[in-house]
Amino acid sequence: xxxxxxxxxxxxxxxxxxxxxxxxxxxxxxxxxxxxxxxxxxxxxxxxxxxxxxxxxxxxxxxxxxxxxxxxxxxxxxxxxxxxxxxxxxxxxxxxxxxxxxxxxxxxxxxxxxxxxxxxxxxxxxxxxxxxxxxxxxxxxxxxxxxxxxxxxxxxxxxxxxxxxxxxxxxxxxxxxxxxxxxxxxxxxxxxxxxxxxxxxxxxxxxxxxxxxxxxxxxxxxxxxx
Numbered sequence: 693x694x695x696x697x698x699x700x701x702x703x704x705x706x707x708x709x710x711x712x713x714x715x716x717x718x719x720x721x722x723x724x725x726x727x728x729x730x731x732x733x734x735x736x737x738x739x740x741x742x743x744x745x746x747x748x749x750x751x752x753x754x755x756x757x758x759x760x761x762x763x764x765x766x767x768x769x770x771x772x773x774x775x776x777x778x779x780x781x782x783x784x785x786x787x788x789x790x791x792x793x794x795x796x797x798x799x800x801x802x803x804x805x806x807x808x809x810x811x812x813x814x815x816x817x818x819x820x821x822x823x824x825x826x827x828x829x830x831x832x833x834x835x836x837x838x839x840x841x842x843x844x845x846x847x848x849x850x851x852x853x854x855x856x857x858x859x860x861x862x863x864x865x866x867x868x869x870x871x872x873x874x875x876x877x878x879x880x881x882x883x884x885x886x887x888x889x890x891x892x893x894x895x896x897x898x899x900x901x902x903x904x905x906x907x908x909x910x911x912x913x914x915x916x917x918x
Contacts, residue, residue, distance in 0.1 A: 705878070705883065709875075709878060709883070709886050709889065710889075712874045713871050713874055713875060713886065713889060713890060713893070715869070715874070716869055716870045716871035716872070716873060716874040716875075717870075717871045717893055719788065719860075719863070719868055719869055719870040719871070720857075720860040720861070720863075720870045720871050722788065722792075723788070723791055723792060723795055723860045723863055723868075723870070724856060724857060724860055726792050726795075726796070727792065727795040727796055727799055727856060728799075728853065728856070730796045730800070731795070731796045731797075731798075731799035731800035731803055732800075732803055732849075734796065734800040734803075735799070735800040735801070735802070735803030735804040735806070735807055736803075736804070736807055738753050738756070738757065738800060738801065738804035739804045739805075739807040739808045739811070741753035742754050742757065742804065742808060743808060743811070743812075753804075756801065757801045757804055757805060760797060760798055760801040761801050761802065761805070765794065765795070765798050765859060765862055766862055766865060768794045768797065768798055769790070769791060769794045769862060769863065769865055769866050770865070770866070771794075772784065772790045772791075772793050772794040772797075773787065773790040773791075773794075773866040787863075787866050787867055787868050788863075788868055790866055791863040791866060791868050795856075795859070795860075795863075799852065799856060802852055803849065803852065806845050806848045806849060806852070807841070807845060809844075809848075810840075810841045810844035810845045811837075811841060813844060814837055814840055814841065818832075818836055818837065818840075839912070842912055843909075843912045843913065846905060846908055846909050846912055847905070847909060849905075850901065850902070850905030850908075850909075853901055853905070854898050854901055854902065857894065857897045857898055857901065858894060858898075861873075861894075864876075871890055871893060872890055874886075875887050875889065875890040
């Protein structure tokens with residue numbers, strides 16, 4: 693019976709497929725975590741720029757947000773990977789680095805809009821009340837505004853994070869060896885099930901993130917007294 697099981701595993705390529713998919717999943721994970729680590733704070737910087745009273749900086753940030761959000765991430769991946777070599781004769785040799793640059797720029801613009809919307813929805817009277825109490829702008833922000841902003845951004849950021857999980861598969865267009873690229877290769881050998889195997893990885897990741905953000909939403913709601 694054990695020999696039959698080993699023969700089945702060999703014929704079905706289950707072990708080989710699993711190893712390759714897990715290896716590809718590592719590339720997806722790198723894109724996912726690095727993108728979040730850089731785009732979340734960079735988005736806040738862009739938000740402050742877009743809300744600045746210095747109009748050249750304000751319009752520069754708004755135009756950048758408009759261009760990035762108005763064009764496909766797929767196109768941005770192509771631009772980051774191919775343009776340096778075609779225009780500046782400095783080819784991008786590191787494919788994963790090109791993917792990371794495109795993803796960080798793209799998602800930081802989306803996070804910037806989420807931050808801006810949350811900040812602009814805070815009643816201005818709260819800022820004025822803080823000033824009346826003798827608080828500085830920094831103190832008002834961290835002691836009065838911050839938790840309200842966090843509550844407003846938790847759900848939309850959760851949606852973007854789930855989208856990011858799925859978007860990591862787009863890196864295959866510049867030949868990053870991510871999980872879906874490995875799975876599609878097996879279709880040439882008549883194996884369709886690795887695609888469904890890959891689906892399980894994505895569903896598991898999105899389920900975990902959904903549960904995490906639902907938990908965060910409950911904690912934040914309790915923290916602000918709602």
